[in-house]
Amino acid sequence: MxxxxxVLFVLGVVLSVAVAWALVALVRDMGxxxxxxxxxxxxxxxxxxxxxxxxDHTGKRVTDKDFHGRFxxxxxxxxxxxxxxxxELQTIARALDLLGEDAAKVTPVFxxxxxxxxxxxxxxxxxxAFHPRMxxxxxxxxxxxxxxxxxxxxxxAGKPSAPGANDYLVDHTSxxxxxxxxxxxxxxxxxxxxxxxxxxxxxxxxxxx
Amino acid sequence: xxxxxxxxxxxxxAGGSAAAEFRKGDLVVxxxxxxASIVPGRPAVAYLTxxxxxxxxxxxxxxxxxxAARAHLHETRHEGGVMRMVPVEALTVPAGGAxxxxxxxxxxxxxxxxxxLAEGETVPLTLTFERAGEITVEVVVGKPxxxxxxxxxGMGPMPHGH
Numbered sequence: 001m002x003x004x005x006x007v008l009f010v011l012g013v014v015l016s017v018a019v020a021w022a023l024v025a026l027v028r029d030m031g032x033x034x035x036x037x038x039x040x041x042x043x044x045x046x047x048x049x050x051x052x053x054x055x056d057h058t059g060k061r062v063t064d065k066d067f068h069g070r071f072x073x074x075x076x077x078x079x080x081x082x083x084x085x086x087x088e089l090q091t092i093a094r095a096l097d098l099l100g101e102d103a104a105k106v107t108p109v110f111x112x113x114x115x116x117x118x119x120x121x122x123x124x125x126x127x128x129a130f131h132p133r134m135x136x137x138x139x140x141x142x143x144x145x146x147x148x149x150x151x152x153x154x155x156x157a158g159k160p161s162a163p164g165a166n167d168y169l170v171d172h173t174s175x176x177x178x179x180x181x182x183x184x185x186x187x188x189x190x191x192x193x194x195x196x197x198x199x200x201x202x203x204x205x206x207x208x209x
Numbered sequence: 210x211x212x213x214x215x216x217x218x219x220x221x222x223a224g225g226s227a228a229a230e231f232r233k234g235d236l237v238v239x240x241x242x243x244x245a246s247i248v249p250g251r252p253a254v255a256y257l258t259x260x261x262x263x264x265x266x267x268x269x270x271x272x273x274x275x276x277a278a279r280a281h282l283h284e285t286r287h288e289g290g291v292m293r294m295v296p297v298e299a300l301t302v303p304a305g306g307a308x309x310x311x312x313x314x315x316x317x318x319x320x321x322x323x324x325x326l327a328e329g330e331t332v333p334l335t336l337t338f339e340r341a342g343e344i345t346v347e348v349v350v351g352k353p354x355x356x357x358x359x360x361x362x363g364m365g366p367m368p369h370g371h
Contacts, residue, residue, distance in 0.1 A: 082254035090354025
């Protein structure tokens with residue numbers, strides 16, 4: 001069956017438009033155009049991360065150096081948060097599952113922005129619900145503030161529902177940070193990135209070691 | 210005939226809680242689910258979908274549960290990287306459309322729990338709609354990190370069609 005010239009022309013136009021559309025979408029998703037927001041943001045400078053001294057969920061005092069030697073996936077949140085924090089911690093846990101044997105090279109770390117309520121025992125209960133190797137970190141308000149500052153984390157406790165109630169919520173930035181075995185920042189991932197994209201990012205970093 | 214029954218039974222089993230629909234008037238509440246709340250004293254969160262099969266919009270204006278001293282609708286707002294949870298007074302169920310409460314968006318906050326929500330249990334939740342009135346549904350409690358209905362002990366995540 002031979003197609004007539006007008007039909008071929010129309011098909012050609014349709015195909016060109018489709019290809020252009022796909023390219024625009026691809027470029028937009030890569031963050032190259034206005035409104036594009038990449039899931040992965042990497043910076044060339046080691047501005048994120050740094051020394052901290054905190055208390056882990058077993059009550060042991062730890063520093064940032066205790067996490068060197070392995071990659072670390074770090075998330076700041078609080079246990080009073082039932083929507084975003086479980087989602088992101090589950091994303092981390094599931095990403096580790098997807099890594100298979102390479103998961104052993106990565107330590108999942110959950111740092112609270114609510115040290116007043118999140119004591120070590122609370123952190124222990126919380127992290128074990130997500131991953132057997134997840135480390136929960138808490139500390140004094142000053143120690144948490146220092147760690148949050150190092151990771152450029154914003155957080156602010158709101159008001160309780162009534163005077164004396166202990167039900168305040170904490171606004172907070174919610175990125176997942178990937179730190180290298182040398183302790184240096186490698187990449188950050190927005191909330192909602194999802195386990196597959198997170199695992200792919202980690203794999204790429206492990207592969208480049 | 211028996212093949213049809215077998216297919217129906219398989220579809221039911223595959224869907225897990227496929228029977229978890231609650232109807233009142235024009236509204237159908239589908240698959241109410243919650244996450245196990247892990248730490249005593251912490252709030253729990255419940256999610257669901259409400260379909261409106263009628264011609265007029267309705268609004269979800271209140272939530273309550275015998276398990277929670279206080280229950281409220283909240284919305285997670287993601288503004289410039291900062292996550293905030295804010296109370297919302299009402300949520301619209303558009304005519305011929307649906308209202309979806311899901312992780313990362315609007316949800317039911319259950320506060321003042323006498324005991325944590327445990328994986329595997331079901332918990333009553335009463336929804337009050339402006340037009341349809343009150344409807345009580347059974348919320349199925351899943352894993353702490355569940356991302357959808359049907360994620361609980363012995364079950365993997367439900368396959369997503371989208």
